[in-house]
Amino acid sequence: MKIALGLLLCLLIGVGCRLAGIPLPAPPVLVGALLVVAMTLGYVIVDRWIATHPARHKADCGGPSGATSGASAGALTAAKEA
DSSP states (O other): OHHHHHHHHHHHHHHHHHHHTOOOSSOSSHHHHHHHHHHHHHHHHHHHHHHHSOOSSGGGSOOTTOOOTTSOHHHHHHHHHO
């Protein structure tokens, strides 16, 4: 479904640019097009890899208060005041 929506969006942008008489927002040479493909593939590969591997340092990440599981909220407040 995402691929179909992406292709439809590309088509609509191309038609809109053609009707408005503005240049297409795409690289005009093969090297530029390959760069776009490489960036897209890299994004997709990393996105799938991250989705299958659990976070190893989740305990070190702060929540809305900024406090991690290893630090108390009082210690965070004291550190901000210092």
